[in-house]
Amino acid sequence: MREMVRMRRGAWAAALLAVTVTGSLMTGCTAGDGSVDDGRAQSPSRSDSPDPRESGGPDAGSVLAVKIDNVPAARPQTGLDAADVVYAEQVEGGLSRLMAVFASTYPKAVGPVRSARESDLELLRQFHEPTLAFSGAQRKLLPLIDDAPLDPQLPGKVSGAWYRGAGKAAPHNLYLRPQQLVGSAPGDTALTTGFRFGAAPPGGTPETSRTVRFPSARFTFTWSAERKRWLVAMDGTPTVTTEGTSVAPATVVVQYVKVHKSKYHDVLGNNSPYTESVGSGTAQVLRDGRSFDANWTRSGAADGTRFTTPDGAPMNFARGQVWVVFAKA
DSSP: HHHHHHHHHHHHHHHHHHHHHHEEEEEEEEETTOOOEOOOOOOOOOOOOOGGGGGGOOGGGGOEEEEOSSGGOOOSSSSSSGGEEEEEEEEEGGEEEEEEEEEEEOOBBBBBOOOOOHHHHHHHHTTSSSSSOEEETTTTTTTHHSSSSSSEOOOOSSSTTTEEOSSOOTTTTTTOOOHHOOSSSSOOGOOOOOESSSSSOOEEEEEEEEEEEETEEEEEEEEETTTTTEEEEEETOOOTTSSSBOOOSEEEEEEEOEEEEEEEETTTTTEEEEEEOEEEEEEEEEEEEEEEEEEEEEOOSSSSSSEOTSOOOOOESSOOOOEEEEEEE
């Protein structure tokens, strides 16, 4: 499979150009079985900066990225607390979807799993041949996903890795067994995000709660001095897993990015937003009960994202899970 991924790299640029010039696509999101997807643990301690993950390389291993449903009918989610990084992005209708990235450890199950978006391909270029687990994608986007420098995994490709849960109605009941899909976790050196972990910079503003709003969704992060973590609430409801564990990252990044219309639409005609994760801009970093102003830079798709203080010093994150919420600049 890895050899096939390397062979596909040569076709990446051509496939991207072909999709870019394609007109608006009105098709739905197609799962591997032909059905239509309507578009609708504590992390282990990490070493101090400088972080070896900043450089990465072919020996870093491959992360597992899973697209996770985030509408109310999909909650509570499974395995979200075990992710090293959780990205929150805007999708059709102003709703939100999550991408959970696993490297340090794998939970027994993750989900509900949903469909991929064009923006995911740019975001995932920072990792070395990542595995992307997703329920499907719009038909004309599937060739671009297949030609990307990643290992796309749809339901049905690996026997025993996928199952339908009994507690929710379809399409909000598709789950993944990570170890059945990809074996053992590669370790946190595979997280070539550019993030640095260590002591907080001086200054900052005391912060007890921060809410980030999408047109039809919102995320609230409330500082728990007792747990030294940010408790997550989505659309006003505390975020807990199916096992009853609170999702509580050590660091929350509100990253201000360009969000614009893409060439794609869902089956209802809603445009699929494109979130640009390459470029530069401002951010707010929440850690240790404080908020820090920051700048971010990602020079190219193959690079991680560097966060710095306003005076140019590296911005360290607290050890533990990181949430990155892409807010419209």
